[in-house]
Amino acid sequence: MKTYEVFLKKSGKDPFTHAGSVDAPDDEMALTYAREAYGRRSEGDQMWVVFRGHVLVADEIELEMADRTHKHNDGQLVAELRRATSGNES
């Protein structure tokens, strides 16, 4: 038995999402089991089934450590400056 991860895509604009996993002896049976276990009621119009050993898992610490501060602008300074500017006009 091998473990496979199942991803489903529902209505047009939604991305693929992880539905769960199945055990199967080979790829063909994995597709069958995945359809039976996760798509019995047309839960997805597309399905990806991936052998778990082929899923590359990123380092969580690296992801958490990514410095985001200079990649966002919360708009606070803009709001302050706008207020100051409109104050000048009146």
Place this chain on the structure above:
Amino acid sequence: MEEFEDFLDAGGVVEPNDDMPESYRNAVFRFIELHANSEYMGGLTERDWIPKAPGMHRKLTALAKTQDEIGHAHLLYMVAADLGIKTREEMMVDLLEGRTHFHNVFHYRVHSWTDQIAVAYLVDAAALASQQAVFKNCSYGPYKRILRRVIAEEGFHMRNGEEMMLLMAHGTETQHDMMQESINRWWLPAVQLFGPDSRPGDELLRWHIKSERNEVLRDRYVQKFVPQLLGGGFVIPDPDLRKDPVDGKWKISEIDWEPLKKTMRNGGPDSARRIADARTAWQNAEWVRKALDSSAQVPA
């Protein structure tokens, strides 16, 4: 542990590869394994009624429900296996050897089609209520995600059950009497599904696996189902059932939990037959598993 509990109290969600105390890992695993076993045993009972269900439509819904229950067992066994305590096969073998447990309601004999309706209506509703209470605030991520799907499908079963019960309620006198007989058999097991009152220090509650105490869920169930059954013209098999004049709530008689404890240790009236039946089903399908495994090894 204190830090971990603070994390859980703050709404933290645990994933399979996260660090977690072994006691938490074991508690979550045991809980999911019990749930998976119960879905599996329930699916086998449902399967028994496919040929006996009256009419094509009921056969099809019984078939759909069987597939759902076995499907739930599959999903839950996958989630349980990822906790790294037992493989899926080890869990199956433990169940079939009577070493692990499943819900009380699958330890009794289903005598008639109306029994099967009572199970679908009363028991499925109790199971759904307890699953919803887990789903609400469950700290173990994969279980919570899979419960969303399980609950949606259990809702379908419960509606079918209510529909069939109401048809019997509005049916002939014989049908009404048959339904009453089944309610007599299944009312108490359904109420007992919630278990005895939760212990004060219940870890499942502290670790946000369960979100409600057993007695709260049981009481809510009684308040909902007593009026429904009375409305259908049925009698509730509890001579001490009464409406409290102060708070207007339905009160059931004290439950003797001793028989339940024995039942849960696989010593119920139909436990041995059901486990043997499940074992036969597993053995009969062995050639399929072997054929699939050996064909998978042949290079294309």
